Amino acid sequence: MVDLIKLRGVKRYYDVGGEIVRALDGVDLIINYNEYISIMGPSGSGKSTMMNMIGCLDSPTEGTYEFEGEKVHEMDDNQLASIRNRKIGFVFQTFNLLPKLTALRNVELPLIYANVPREHRLEKAKEALEKVDLLDRMHHKPNELSGGQRQRVAIARALVTNPSIILADEPTGNLDSKSGVEIMNVLDDLHDEGNTVILVTHEAYIAEHAHRTLHILDGKIEDDVRNNRPKTKIIIQEKNTST
């Protein structure tokens, strides 16, 4: 069986005003199906570049990246767009919903680019919204929703194409702790349902949700540790007592 994600000697250098920045400096990594991974590291560690690389927003300067056997390092912009569309569901810190579209239209959007006929699109978008328990808010625009609800719309958008991985970049960073817990529960549930979830965070208690944590430093994987099953419920209790 092919590995879900396989990085071999991946380097990503940027030329910033004549100075070469080694954002990724030789990364080897294999991620399997239904893993729950967190990527941690201080700012400037290459964490974001790592996420962009895994999310096929970026291509390696050197090295190989295979996604379910597809050679991402050889892809052009349009092929990258296609693989993002089909196989990756993004969840961003700032939600990144289109403000002028309703929740339903936002969730529908990836399916438009995936070329799904309109009837199927609406059906699938509603299914995804139901998963995050927002069906009753589907005709609301993002500014009519709370932060937690917006992030759940974003998760629905990430899910709607039935992607191979869900890539969440600081998904709770812009949320109050209660909404943060709510979102983490959604992500935990998605993992339990068999999805592969990759979290990028600098918060240890968020990272604890994952089963495996990659610590990035100076563009390299410094540490790759397996966690014990984190105690989600305790975190909820902690948050509840603190509020």
Add this chain to the structure above:
Amino acid sequence: MMVIQKKSHFKNTLKESLRMAFQSIRDNKLRSSLTLLGIAIGVFSVIGVMTAITTMESSIQSGLNVFGANTFSFQKYPAINIGGHGSRKKYRKRKSITYDQYEQLRERINTAEYVSVKGGAWGKSIKYKDNQAKRNIALFAGDEWTARTYNTFIDEGRNITRDDVHYDRKVVVLGGDALDQLFPFEYAIGKHITIEGIDFLVVGIAERKGQSFGQSQDNYVIIPITTYLHHFAHNRTSLSITVESYSAELYDKTLDEAVGIMRTIRHVPPDEENDFEVVSNAQLLDTFGEFTGGVKMFAFVISIIALLVAGIGIMNIMLVSVSERIKEIGIRKAIGANKRDIITQFLAEAVFLSEIGGIIGVLLGVIGGNVVAILMNIPAVIPMDWVIYGLVVCSVIGIGFGIYPAWRAANLDPIESLRFE
């Protein structure tokens, strides 16, 4: 697995793009309407001028049909002289066309339904008792066919006859304007009017033809040509001869025969060009065509400039639109929009903008052009061909000036765009 239907992809994104375009225009009403205005003015100027010209052309065509069908005329001077003063000299040296030549032509020609002669002058004093006709009443001199050459019928009384011409009788047929001015309250037929002090008997009244280009077509009186030559002509008087063919099929044959006879009568050597003008509807239309063609060309150039300016406006607005929506572009790319999707979206917006402007311009242009036409007493028309050109040109402008902003949007780096606030 996902349902993939390649065919519907473009339609999907195009439909979505049109929806987005509409939304974005609605969200930026002022900015969009100013851009629309540019396009609308450009299109308005083309459509307006073209509508006005089309109305004029159609009425020139009907107006020029004063000559009956299948007719042509010989005269000393061309009907319309565009050449200016210099060329007039050439015509002045020509021999006049005389009554004698008309009689010879009438004798010899075989393929003509009739041959008619015509002369005339303006500014003669025409009176009935104390009523003086205005000086713009033309004194036409002709024969029994003259009314017909003007597509005019006799309303009351009788036409000039062969005998009137033969015996140079002092009889006159009145046009509608002359009738109004000379006989406001009296019955005209049987009365005597004076032309330059000479008595004429009113025998007939011509049917009214109304106006063409704001000018009356009823401001004339007709007297027999022979009478005219005796009393009002001088030795330089040149007449015009009108010939009507039996049918459209025979027209060319008749024209050839008549020209041949005229050359013989006037002793034109075989290797020289005609020393007289042949005037026909077709030839007049050609001359008018040259004129309107020039105006069209001018309007076209002006419009191109106006549309170019409008196009730059579109480009400007689209560039602003792109830079305002960098984040949006980043999001769309992250969730799988490829370059073509982004280009389609922004092109659709540009084309949509310019099409709305175009439609407004077309409407205003058609209305404006027709207002001009109505003011000039010309029936209104809609120049469909120019409406279609106008809208096509708008699309071309939308695409032409929208492609660069769209291309820029499509080539934005998704990572940078997502980071953009």
